[in-house]
Amino acid sequence: MSASTDVKDMSRLLKLAKKFNCFYVSGFNSSECKPFIVEGYQVGLIRPDVMKQLIYFPEVFHITAGCVELNPAFRDYQERSVKIDEVLREFRCKDTFVTLKGWRDECFEVKTGFNTQSLLKMDRSATCLFGIQNYGISINGFVKHPEKGHCLWFQKRSSTKQTWPGKWDSMVSGGLSVGHGILETANKEAMEEASVPPILLQNLINVGCVSFYFESERGLFPNTEFVFDLELPVEFVPENADGEVESFEILPVSKCIEKMLADDFKTTSAPVVLDFLIRHGVLTAENEPGYLNIIELLHVPLQTIYGRYHNEVRENGIAINSA
Amino acid sequence: MSASTDVKDMSRLLKLAKKFNCFYVSGFNSSECKPFIVEGYQVGLIRPDVMKQLIYFPEVFHITAGCVELNPAFRDYQERSVKIDEVLREFRCKDTFVTLKGWRDECFEVKTGFNTQSLLKMDRSATCLFGIQNYGISINGFVKHPEKGHCLWFQKRSSTKQTWPGKWDSMVSGGLSVGHGILETANKEAMEEASVPPILLQNLINVGCVSFYFESERGLFPNTEFVFDLELPVEFVPENADGEVESFEILPVSKCIEKMLADDFKTTSAPVVLDFLIRHGVLTAENEPGYLNIIELLHVPLQTIYGRYHNEVRENGIAINSA
Numbered sequence: 001m002s003a004s005t006d007v008k009d010m011s012r013l014l015k016l017a018k019k020f021n022c023f024y025v026s027g028f029n030s031s032e033c034k035p036f037i038v039e040g041y042q043v044g045l046i047r048p049d050v051m052k053q054l055i056y057f058p059e060v061f062h063i064t065a066g067c068v069e070l071n072p073a074f075r076d077y078q079e080r081s082v083k084i085d086e087v088l089r090e091f092r093c094k095d096t097f098v099t100l101k102g103w104r105d106e107c108f109e110v111k112t113g114f115n116t117q118s119l120l121k122m123d124r125s126a127t128c129l130f131g132i133q134n135y136g137i138s139i140n141g142f143v144k145h146p147e148k149g150h151c152l153w154f155q156k157r158s159s160t161k162q163t164w165p166g167k168w169d170s171m172v173s174g175g176l177s178v179g180h181g182i183l184e185t186a187n188k189e190a191m192e193e194a195s196v197p198p199i200l201l202q203n204l205i206n207v208g209c210v211s212f213y214f215e216s217e218r219g220l221f222p223n224t225e226f227v228f229d230l231e232l233p234v235e236f237v238p239e240n241a242d243g244e245v246e247s248f249e250i251l252p253v254s255k256c257i258e259k260m261l262a263d264d265f266k267t268t269s270a271p272v273v274l275d276f277l278i279r280h281g282v283l284t285a286e287n288e289p290g291y292l293n294i295i296e297l298l299h300v301p302l303q304t305i306y307g308r309y310h311n312e313v314r315e316n317g318i319a320i321n322s323a
Numbered sequence: 324m325s326a327s328t329d330v331k332d333m334s335r336l337l338k339l340a341k342k343f344n345c346f347y348v349s350g351f352n353s354s355e356c357k358p359f360i361v362e363g364y365q366v367g368l369i370r371p372d373v374m375k376q377l378i379y380f381p382e383v384f385h386i387t388a389g390c391v392e393l394n395p396a397f398r399d400y401q402e403r404s405v406k407i408d409e410v411l412r413e414f415r416c417k418d419t420f421v422t423l424k425g426w427r428d429e430c431f432e433v434k435t436g437f438n439t440q441s442l443l444k445m446d447r448s449a450t451c452l453f454g455i456q457n458y459g460i461s462i463n464g465f466v467k468h469p470e471k472g473h474c475l476w477f478q479k480r481s482s483t484k485q486t487w488p489g490k491w492d493s494m495v496s497g498g499l500s501v502g503h504g505i506l507e508t509a510n511k512e513a514m515e516e517a518s519v520p521p522i523l524l525q526n527l528i529n530v531g532c533v534s535f536y537f538e539s540e541r542g543l544f545p546n547t548e549f550v551f552d553l554e555l556p557v558e559f560v561p562e563n564a565d566g567e568v569e570s571f572e573i574l575p576v577s578k579c580i581e582k583m584l585a586d587d588f589k590t591t592s593a594p595v596v597l598d599f600l601i602r603h604g605v606l607t608a609e610n611e612p613g614y615l616n617i618i619e620l621l622h623v624p625l626q627t628i629y630g631r632y633h634n635e636v637r638e639n640g641i642a643i644n645s646a
Contacts, residue, residue, distance in 0.1 A: 113615075114614075115612045115613075182607075182608055183607075207603070208618055209608075209615060209618055211615075226608060279530050279531055280528070281528035281529050281530060285437065285505055286504070286505060291437075292437050292547060292626050295531055296622055296624045296626050296627070299618060299622035302619070303615050303619050
């Protein structure tokens with residue numbers, strides 16, 4: 001043990017935490033990406049590969065040395081949403097970006113912080129092109145088994161899903177779409193994905209959130225998941241109702257670590273499982289050398305990560321989400 | 324509601340989270356403080372008021388434009404600890420720093436990360452002069468009351484305590500001293516401070532940690548608390564055994580927010596209570612507008628906050644705590 005430790009000694013779980021935060025730990029400070037500005041606020045980040053395509057739409061995107069700005073002449077939420085949608089549909093027709101093959105016809109809000117007014121909406125498949133903050137819910141369905149102790153349910157995603165097909169995932173999860181609340185979404189997804197009856201959903205507890213910044217070939221994913229714990233009776237077996245799940249499996253917590261580390265586990269769902277194992281005392285500083293670093297990597301400062309720019313460009317008003 | 328929100332609209336709990344993170348949110352990026360370097364690693368930060376006194380000990384501290392370095396000629400843990408201790412005792416005799424009035428004869432380790440080898444030890448009253456990372460344990464003693472729901476125990480600190488005398492605090496807490504483990508410290512403090520019997524301590528669960536960076540007139544406090552939940556039977560009443568507690572009080576969770584916001588609550592214990600209220604679903608994004616920001620402010624990246632310097636000064640080896 002030295003005063004500092006090499007990467008080769010890093011725990012497998014800390015490596016995983018850096019993997020789902022790959023953009024936070026290495027990409028974020030590179031100058032390759034430019035802030036995406038709407039109405040004077042940074043709402044995202046744009047990679048060079050996307051920038052190269054946006055230059056063909058100078059009436060929508062003003063690209064300068066320092067940033068990409070949505071045309072400030074657009075008057076309101078409606079106009080901004082329509083103008084971006086037109087560009088995205090053109091990209092989609094031309095097959096410019098792989099992520100748009102997963103067009104959802106379901107929009108996410110674009111805003112400077114979770115509790116601030118939305119500036120526009122955008123199809124959820126496109127938000128990663130602009131590094132827009134994503135919000136979702138995840139549910140840890142667990143059982144306190146008389147012999148096996150705490151056990152956690154997992155779902156295997158359908159092989160026809162547009163993202164992470166066939167990968168293992170939390171029991172239930174879903175994105176927060178325009179017009180839907182957090183608890184409402186959690187209840188809806190639990191019923192659709194796992195047929196949890198309303199009587200059992202009364203046990204649903206929002207136990208915090210995890211925040212991480214992932215990057216893939218599809219784009220940038222600053223992700224905040226509202227985490228729910230749902231204690232289930234031993235005899236309950238989830239059943240899929242919407243065709244998006246291939247199967248379910250239940251595992252004692254001691255086997256969840258290997259599950260999460262396997263190649264067939266959805267990388268961006270590992271934070272929710274890690275958080276569960278930490279909150280329930282399965283992972284501790286005594287059995288996991290990366291404990292403190294992992295906890296910090298489950299809560300990277302996404303609410304303020306774009307805030308620095310606000311403070312530079314705006315002289316009046318302090319953003320609620322500026323640290 | 325606007326795209327950004329003024330400070331005046333900020334929730335009281337978010338204000339509190341910024342108060343116990345006052346150095347993180349406003350002081351950390353000021354250039355007033357200099358990194359404190361030991362064996363080539365940054366282990367702390369030094370304020371101008373402390374620097375002014377260290378210049379009288381050039382054989383111990385090498386002060387340059389960019390940093391304060393402990394004399395690299397000191398050979399080992401032992402010599403470094405002794406040399407610093409000599410300086411601190413001189414400061415103490417001369418009444419140079421108010422924090423040293425609370426000399427403890429109890430040492431904290433000085434290291435680059437929780438799991439790295441200690442570089443020296445230092446009396447715990449002095450660590451805030453150097454911005455050394457502090458580690459401690461805190462216990463949320465709670466009861467699932469049949470009528471009142473979840474209730475949380477608080478302790479009132481003795482009026483003779485050197486820090487935060489007479490303030491309300493978590494049921495049990497304590498610093499991690501040289502040679503003592505996390506769970507060991509939690510058990511010891513629970514017995515000493517609240518007379519929790521061993522049979523009840525079997526319920527002690529380490530449910531995570533909170534990290535925050537506080538500053539007071541005494542110094543800089545980068546603080547990581549290992550958080551424990553301890554479910555207690557309704558009939559259990561804590562009783563102090565070491566003279567450090569004036570009294571105990573139990574409150575339903577709905578009253579804990581006002582308790583925490585009152586002037587007679589120890590600012591640096593609020594993170595542990597906030598974390599409890601979040602993990603148990605009392606505070607949610609639906610009833611607390613600052614929810615996401617508060618969660619991020621309960622987990623500021625202390626394990627990597629000094630890491631940037633490591634990477635600049637060292638060419639070989641990647642610190643485990645560099646994000």
